[in-house]
Amino acid sequence: MKLDKFRLALRHEAQTWCDEGIISSDQYQQLASRYQFEQVDHGRGMGELGKSTLLGVIRDASSLWLIALGSAFVGVGMILFAIASWNGLAHAFKVILLLGVLFLINSLGFWLWRGHFSAVNSLALRRQFIGKSLILLGWFVLAVNILVSNQEFNLQLSQTQIFLLTAMGGFFIAFSLGFTFLGLLSLGLFTLAYWLGISDGAEFAANTTNWSAFLIQHLHLLILVGGGGLAYSCRSRLIFTTTAILFTWIFAVNISNLTISNNIPLINLEMIKTGIIILIPPTIFWSFDDASFKIYNLYNPSATRLNLFSNLSRTLALLMLSSWFYLFSWQSFWQTQPLQFLQAFNNRQPNLIPVNLFNFFDLLILLALISWQLWFRWCVQDNQQKRLGQDAVVVGLIFVAASAPFLSRLPVDIKAIFFNSLLAGMGVAILGYGILSWRRLPFWGGVVLLALQITSRVGEYTNNLVAIALTLIGCGLGMTLAGIWFEGSTRSMYYSPRP
Amino acid sequence: MTSKRSPSNKQPHIPHQKYPTNIQNKNYPYSWSMWRLIIPLCLQTGLILAIAAPNMYTYFIGKTVVLQTNPIDPYDWLQAHSLEMDFPFIHTDTLKKLSGWKELVRQYPGSDKLYYPLAEGTEFYLTLQQPTTADPNSTNTAWQAIAITSQFPTNLAVNQVAIKGYYNHGSVDYKIGVYRILPTLHQQMQSNPMLVKKIRSGKTQPMLVTIKVSPQGHIVPIQMQVGDRIYRF
Numbered sequence: 001m002k003l004d005k006f007r008l009a010l011r012h013e014a015q016t017w018c019d020e021g022i023i024s025s026d027q028y029q030q031l032a033s034r035y036q037f038e039q040v041d042h043g044r045g046m047g048e049l050g051k052s053t054l055l056g057v058i059r060d061a062s063s064l065w066l067i068a069l070g071s072a073f074v075g076v077g078m079i080l081f082a083i084a085s086w087n088g089l090a091h092a093f094k095v096i097l098l099l100g101v102l103f104l105i106n107s108l109g110f111w112l113w114r115g116h117f118s119a120v121n122s123l124a125l126r127r128q129f130i131g132k133s134l135i136l137l138g139w140f141v142l143a144v145n146i147l148v149s150n151q152e153f154n155l156q157l158s159q160t161q162i163f164l165l166t167a168m169g170g171f172f173i174a175f176s177l178g179f180t181f182l183g184l185l186s187l188g189l190f191t192l193a194y195w196l197g198i199s200d201g202a203e204f205a206a207n208t209t210n211w212s213a214f215l216i217q218h219l220h221l222l223i224l225v226g227g228g229g230l231a232y233s234c235r236s237r238l239i240f241t242t243t244a245i246l247f248t249w250i251f252a253v254n255i256s257n258l259t260i261s262n263n264i265p266l267i268n269l270e271m272i273k274t275g276i277i278i279l280i281p282p283t284i285f286w287s288f289d290d291a292s293f294k295i296y297n298l299y300n301p302s303a304t305r306l307n308l309f310s311n312l313s314r315t316l317a318l319l320m321l322s323s324w325f326y327l328f329s330w331q332s333f334w335q336t337q338p339l340q341f342l343q344a345f346n347n348r349q350p351n352l353i354p355v356n357l358f359n360f361f362d363l364l365i366l367l368a369l370i371s372w373q374l375w376f377r378w379c380v381q382d383n384q385q386k387r388l389g390q391d392a393v394v395v396g397l398i399f400v401a402a403s404a405p406f407l408s409r410l411p412v413d414i415k416a417i418f419f420n421s422l423l424a425g426m427g428v429a430i431l432g433y434g435i436l437s438w439r440r441l442p443f444w445g446g447v448v449l450l451a452l453q454i455t456s457r458v459g460e461y462t463n464n465l466v467a468i469a470l471t472l473i474g475c476g477l478g479m480t481l482a483g484i485w486f487e488g489s490t491r492s493m494y495y496s497p498r499p
Numbered sequence: 500m501t502s503k504r505s506p507s508n509k510q511p512h513i514p515h516q517k518y519p520t521n522i523q524n525k526n527y528p529y530s531w532s533m534w535r536l537i538i539p540l541c542l543q544t545g546l547i548l549a550i551a552a553p554n555m556y557t558y559f560i561g562k563t564v565v566l567q568t569n570p571i572d573p574y575d576w577l578q579a580h581s582l583e584m585d586f587p588f589i590h591t592d593t594l595k596k597l598s599g600w601k602e603l604v605r606q607y608p609g610s611d612k613l614y615y616p617l618a619e620g621t622e623f624y625l626t627l628q629q630p631t632t633a634d635p636n637s638t639n640t641a642w643q644a645i646a647i648t649s650q651f652p653t654n655l656a657v658n659q660v661a662i663k664g665y666y667n668h669g670s671v672d673y674k675i676g677v678y679r680i681l682p683t684l685h686q687q688m689q690s691n692p693m694l695v696k697k698i699r700s701g702k703t704q705p706m707l708v709t710i711k712v713s714p715q716g717h718i719v720p721i722q723m724q725v726g727d728r729i730y731r732f
Binding site: 045110153209 | 534536538539540542543544546547550551554555621674676680700717720
């Protein structure tokens, strides 16, 4: 309405200017075509200024309300008809009907969304929003479709299977349309399905061959590949982070549920499993470097480097590594049974899955992925020495962390001191890196890591509250001073390139 | 972001990127192809059809088998929304007498020897054999369970089939399903008081369930017969 009022006013004024000679008739034509003056008269049928302003508004509003009311009646009537005659319909007809609803809603949403990408006014934004909500509604319709098919065809789908199917359907649409919210919901539903699968037990039983068991046992790989693709399609850091967290958790639970069928007495399987759980996720994320991918973007032909997630993934890898080191720096961790925290992952104690070809193949795929990524990273010519150095240090640290389960013979003091020094070294290194390149995230990461280490050591070794309080005050003062110094310096960190 | 392309310089100019990289600037083109919608919709339809496919396959290709349930209380009919079919070989007591049970328990032992002898979710195959119809008037046309194996039995005779079952919390689930008593059936009952009387005063009798079994052991129920009434699934 405001746009039309503006157009009316502008047309009136432009006519006045043209009459007075302020603008030429060419300029009037330009204004007319730009703001589409003829559309003012288009829907009204009246040319007069006064009448069209008032009555036109009312006519528009009332016709809209009538149409909306009419279609609401039609919609409710159809739904009631479907509900009333539900039991009388044939099986196939119901499924086809629901599929038709699915197609309809998704197409409507897509059409609304697609037609209004360039959201310049509130109407287009609203249409975009309605389109997106219709696509979400379409996802619920898919879930209803699956439930009805389950009932009609007597399929006996378990709850886990229904969740997996709905999540897969949502994932397809989110991937193809770049719809972040739907992607997040699908990932969440995958997690829910996994949680149900592992707590229910049917999917983790000894020799099941149904498809959901296979999917759940290998879900970490699927989430890594699928979530990574989704993150690229939606250009969303949130999805990448969620994928990383989910991959780590699911990988840990899946690996901890494996066992070797005929027990070889020389290998202590628990240690190896814990070592693998610590080793693989940080390595995958550290070696992931998409700055070296040369991807020819179809939409933007000038951009050939796709540098979306390399910083994020390296940050995640360092976060994982530092949390492992933090855990290992506690002396009380080493004093209790150190592998017992693995039991938190493994809640199906009597029902471990024997390592068969597929699980091993899974692990091999992950290792191949790591080596491919590392090789890719090392092949890029610029900054190669620095990159090799960084990688050597970090991968070495990851291996040291992964060797922690094997160190049960060493005395507790030595292990605690060793990991504490490693943690301190990491904190100082990250802090120094942040200062040298004037980037905020490493700086604050290093500061928080050091402060956390100092306070937890003091908290662990003394019971003296005064000492703890003094430490906290000292750390807080140090953090504040460091922050003020860092932020206040004249070299702004937003404009320095990533080395 | 502009690219300076000159004939001599093959490498496109990578402009100095600000940190953090603005990755939310998705360049949606103004015309998204319809395929972006059609392909995921087709995939979704394919998903729904794919989960129904084994049932369709069994329905058309499978072998017809008649099973007999344990006797049911006719009063259940009038009250419930769904009727569970209670076969004798769902219970572990019946299974213990079959050959192959000990081997299965040895391979996949459960947590408790008495109540949960088999590991949770273990899948096994039950071999059923058609009774030899020496007497054509015999009412015993139900197939009997004769053996259990953990893999699909390789040497099945012509009059034998194998069905797949999962051990689940103390009993076995063969994925036959339950019979949903539709509201139309309730209405039919109410409009026919003679039928209700006949059902109520009848004694407990077993049901004959006709199923189709696929060559892989998958089951689809077809119809159910109580006395002389036949109900389709």
